Amino acid sequence: MTSNVKSAAPSHADPVRGSNLYRVAIVGAASIKGKEVAEVLSDRNFPSSEVKLLDDDESLGQLENVGDEVTFIQKVRGEEFRNLDFTFFACDAESTRKTWKMAHDAGSTMVDLSFALEDEAEAAVRAPWIERQLGQAPVPELQPGPVVVAHPASVVLALLLLRLQKAGQVRGVAATVFEPASEHGQKGMDELHEQTVNLLSFQQLPKNVFDTQIAFNMVSRYGEQSVPALATIESRVLKHYRQIAGKDAPVPSLLLLQAPIFHGHAFALHIESEQVADIEKISQALSGEHVNITHSAEDAPTNVNAAGQNDIQVSIIPDASHSTSFWLWAASDNLRIAASTAVECAETMTATRPRGKIQ
DSSP: OOOOEEEOOOOOSOOOOOSSOEEEEEETTTSHHHHHHHHHHHHTTOOEEEEEEEEOGGGTTOEEEETTEEEEOEEOOGGGGTTOSEEEEOSOHHHHHHHHHHHHHTTOEEEESSSTTTTSTTOEEEOHHHHHHTTEEEOOOSSOOOEEEOOHHHHHHHHHHHHHGGGSOEEEEEEEEEEOGGGGHHHHHHHHHHHHHHHHTTOOOOOTTTSSOOTTOOBSSOOTTOSSOHHHHHHHHHHHHHHHHOTTSOOOEEEEEEOSOSSOEEEEEEEEESSOOOHHHHHHHHOBTTEEEOOSGGGOOOHHHHTTOSSEEEEEEEOSSOTTEEEEEEEEOHHHHHHHHHHHHHHHTGGGOTTSSOO
8 A cells, every 4th residue: 555645835725737638537437426426526516528338238328417418327347448638436446446447557546436446456545634734735647547535434533533633632542433324325215215104004024135134223233245345445544544644633432323324424432641631722722624523512523514514513521420531422424525625636637647648
């Protein structure tokens, strides 16, 4: 695994962009991640002359909006990758493994949201939010390897814990992360919906995705037939955290639970510090880009109010039992953070394609 970043003076300027327009493809365009990537490309005014939508046979010909344009989904074929500058893989991991070589051989820069390429020798796990927090700048490469988007839960944990270090020494962190069904794509959301309906009507539960009951339930492990296992996802969150946060960041004890929710991560973090917890000082340390501190019960973080937001919603709760400890309750839009991370990664790599042409 290689790294694409180096230390530099902190900068809050917009990422460097080429002066011309770029040709882009989204593989898995009909997936919920693919649609989110298309929306973020439009929201951030990514300088593209074309956004090509690619997916499997089930979605061929389907019309989708890309900004102000309406286009249709095309079949994933080798010729579709010709003369592309950037390819976003928003499909499932198996589909990425089958098709990424086509994009590689065509010279396209690849951004992987499926995690399929995280163990490739030239791949780099990246999170621009964390790079800015650490004062790192991307190193331009004429032939960059695949960029793997850091797991959205890892991004949230890294940003919060790196900022907490500014408020004082962190002695220990225990984090419980509540996983939504949308991390398993539309199939995961559909299965949660069908289980909920079937339970209320006393029908048999579908278990093709999770291989266990998740409706009206909270589990720490999936059934044996589920791929990937919840333990595998938990390991990925920690691995990505270590890769993006650096060696000096506190490493949390992590428990990942599958919650009966459709969308959005929720986090319960117990923080033990060296000194008495100063809530005002902690709030000031956490505040900044992509973090919204809430102070009233009405604004407390929830999966619902985090939906569609780029910011992490956070509330700070004193620990009634220990004066040197406190809790963070947080919520974030997992799909929005993943898509924003992917598009920002591409933005930082436009310097390698200053003419919008294959190098």
